[in-house]
Amino acid sequence: MLDRINKAQNMIETACKKLGKQINIMEVCGTHTVSIFRNGIRTILPDNLKLLSGPGCPVCVTDQSYIDNVLQIADNKDCLIATYGDMIRVPGKGGSLETKQTTANVKIVLSSEDALQLAKDNPDKTVVFIAVGFETTTPATAVAIKEAHADSVDNFCVLSGHKLVVPAMKALVSTKNDHIDAFLCPGHVSVIIGYNSYKEIVEDYGRPCVVAGFEPIQIIEGLAEICRQLADGKTKLESVYSAVVTAEGNTIAQKIIEECFEPADGYWRGLGEIEKSTLKIKDKYSKFDALKRFDITETPVEDTSGCQCGEVLCGLIDPPQCKLFGKTCTINTPIGPCMVSSEGACAAWYKYSLKEKP
Amino acid sequence: MKTDKNDRILLAHGGGGQLSDELIRHHILPRFDNNTLAELTDSANLELDSKSICFTTDSYVVKPLFFNGGDIGKLAVCGTINDLAVAGSKPVALSLSLIIEEGFEFKLLDKILDSISQTARDNNVNIVTGDTKTVEAGAADKIFINTAGIGVKLDGIDLGFKKIKAGDKILINGTIGDHGMTIMSQRKDIKFQSQLKSDCAGLADLITKLLEGSNGVKFMRDPTRGGLAVTLNDIARQAGLSIEINQADIPINPNVQTAADMLGFDVLDIANEGKVVAILSAESADQCLNICRKHPLGKEAKIIGEIVKPKNVPIVEMTTIIGGKRIVHIPYGRQLPRIC
Known part of the structure; x- marks a missing residue:
């Protein structure tokens, strides 16, 4: 493996030397972010190659209004909240699921299937599944909705916070900002959506897109491919994760998503409202839609904490440039979601980075 | 009755x-x-x-x-x-x-x-x-x-943070994370099926042999809750010295690594119940390693790093498998599985 690493590292160095200016590559996946920091990848890259952590951590991009809605539902004593672990520490109005609730009505689940089982095991409670995540987790949520429908598990519902990756990438490069030279595209999401989904970013927006897996060597090889393209003046769509990612993706999973969800305009933390970027539950399954069951409207809330997670997610600042980073916002006392989530850029920076630690 | x-x-x-x-x-x-x-x-x-x-x-x-x-x-x-x-x-x-x-x-x-x-x-x-x-x-x-x-x-044994010096070596008696990942995989609310086994074991015999066989042991701690990350950070802080470890030298069962990767955990943060971290004088490192490896609870013992002078504040730094560097931080008190 060391041979492959050396080869890729040399390729990066040669390309960056040739380019002779700062190159900004955005990784659009929280798992990439964590792997990059945990393996110290930034520390072996040339000084003029900068990695930006993009909006790829599901907890981080979830708008404040969604968190507040979750906390509001959790106040209902007849409800059981079924959530992925990362969500329980995100602060909202008056606390977080961790501080506001007890483990009695907040259950950590690893899958939508576990949430549905919770509903079957607790018929006297309404189980609300806090469904966040990109195209990786959406098919499983859709399967749970379909199963709840088929088995008439009427005490189960879903608060959909599901999002689509590509509209957010387009929003980032279609603004006037030209700080992103290329994208390292997510591995898991691409398994579902297929690498052809990034075609528009490459062809219409002129940014190289390379799909990579999560092992350090796969990330480094992905970066090497991007650097080579930039140095050669090329803009191409590539996958260095060809063992699992195909051009079309998993069409069965795509169909299941389409059956239960439809794209809708929606709010992202930091990026604001993005056209057709979130997934809402189709009318056919509306009885499993927590928004309808609890008569909740999604209204964006202004964040007054001074947290700059939004700018971090857009790659406009590095976490240490945020006024709160390492001062009032730490791993133990997180203010913004990027510090809460294990996949957040601020948490990764705080935990693993050697430099710029206050 | x-x-x-x-x-x-x-x-x-x-x-x-x-x-x-x-x-x-x-x-x-x-x-x-x-x-x-x-x-x-x-x-x-x-x-x-x-x-x-x-x-x-x-x-x-x-x-x-x-x-x-x-x-x-x-x-x-x-x-x-x-x-x-x-x-x-x-x-x-x-x-x-x-x-x-x-x-x-x-x-x-x-x-x-x-x-x-x-x-x-x-x-x-x-x-x-x-x-x-x-x-x-x-x-x-x-x-x-x-x-x-x-x-x-034990006669003539005097262990303590104060004895730790730059250049001392760090030994662990085997693979890390086995206990914590086993418990997590068997918990009712995390139905993660696997073939993991806790390392739960009494270390008194191994440690007595180590202390009797070498006079180079300066400090020991069992890396239970918070795993190796907490233990090494405690040692660094209390001794006022930094620690450098080498990821490639840390013994990890591949099944434990896979389970941790799937849940988004860092194996360094995961609890052990049959492991000891020992700080040794550089001269005694080989001798201690040999004593450990002869014992059933120390067959996979390794020297995983060393004590160094701090550049600024005492930290624990790890050279990763790819040759990168990163901090080993004290984890938050509760392990939360990630979303995807």
Whole structure:
């Protein structure tokens, strides 16, 4: 493996030397972010190659209004909240699921299937599944909705916070900002959506897109491919994760998503409202839609904490440039979601980075 | 009124009357047969060979009660023994306190008591005093155990943070993260199926051999909750020195690594129950490594890094497998599985 690493590292160095200016590559996946920091990848890259952590951590991009809605539902004593672990520490109005609730009505689940089982095991409670995540987790949520429908598990519902990756990438490069030279595209999401989904970013927006897996060597090889393209003046769509990612993706999973969800305009933390970027539950399954069951409207809330997670997610600042980073916002006392989530850029920076630690 | 094997704990088993007596005489005493306990005095009378003793206590609330590689009883004995052993003492006597939820099945209680008895025998310690309490259903989760222990200081052994110097080597006696990942995989709310096994083991024998066979051991700690990350950070902070470790040298079972990767955990943060981290003088490192590797609990022992002078503040830094560098941070108190 060391041979492959050396080869890729040399390729990066040669390309960056040739380019002779700062190159900004955005990784659009929280798992990439964590792997990059945990393996110290930034520390072996040339000084003029900068990695930006993009909006790829599901907890981080979830708008404040969604968190507040979750906390509001959790106040209902007849409800059981079924959530992925990362969500329980995100602060909202008056606390977080961790501080506001007890483990009695907040259950950590690893899958939508576990949430549905919770509903079957607790018929006297309404189980609300806090469904966040990109195209990786959406098919499983859709399967749970379909199963709840088929088995008439009427005490189960879903608060959909599901999002689509590509509209957010387009929003980032279609603004006037030209700080992103290329994208390292997510591995898991691409398994579902297929690498052809990034075609528009490459062809219409002129940014190289390379799909990579999560092992350090796969990330480094992905970066090497991007650097080579930039140095050669090329803009191409590539996958260095060809063992699992195909051009079309998993069409069965795509169909299941389409059956239960439809794209809708929606709010992202930091990026604001993005056209057709979130997934809402189709009318056919509306009885499993927590928004309808609890008569909740999604209204964006202004964040007054001074947290700059939004700018971090857009790659406009590095976490240490945020006024709160390492001062009032730490791993133990997180203010913004990027510090809460294990996949957040601020948490990764705080935990693993050697430099710029206050 | 003799209790049947299928019976369950009643509140009255903790009431000090006939049922309490039954519980002690039929379930506890026969398993921990020793003269000190048999006297059933209010306090155990112990004759010790040394003026200098180590004394520790720990409580055990692990769920599930039974896991691959151990159970709450084995853990309660090993955990306290290990705390005594890493302080440079030979464990000699333990107390055993049980807090049992009303309705708990006797057959499970007996299984746990058998395990405690066996583990104590295996590690040459006696249970010399104890207590049982019962609480209403819902006031505790099945059974909680507290053990306290006394160890006799080994002759001429003086361990401490103050002895640690730049250049000292760091040894671990085997793979990390096995206990924590096993527990997590078996927990009811994380139905992650796997073939993992806890490393739960009493380390007194290994540690005694290490201390008797080398005079280069300066400090030891068992990296339990918070894993290697917390232990190394504690050592760095208390010694006022930095630590550099090499990821490629840290023994990790591939199944543990896979499970941790899937849940988004860092193996360095995961609990161990049969591991010791020892800080050694550079000259004694090979000797200590050899002693460890000859012991069944130290076959996979490795030198994983060294103590260095801090550049600024004391930190723990790791050279990763790809040659990158990163900080090893103290984890937040609760492991939360990631979304995808």
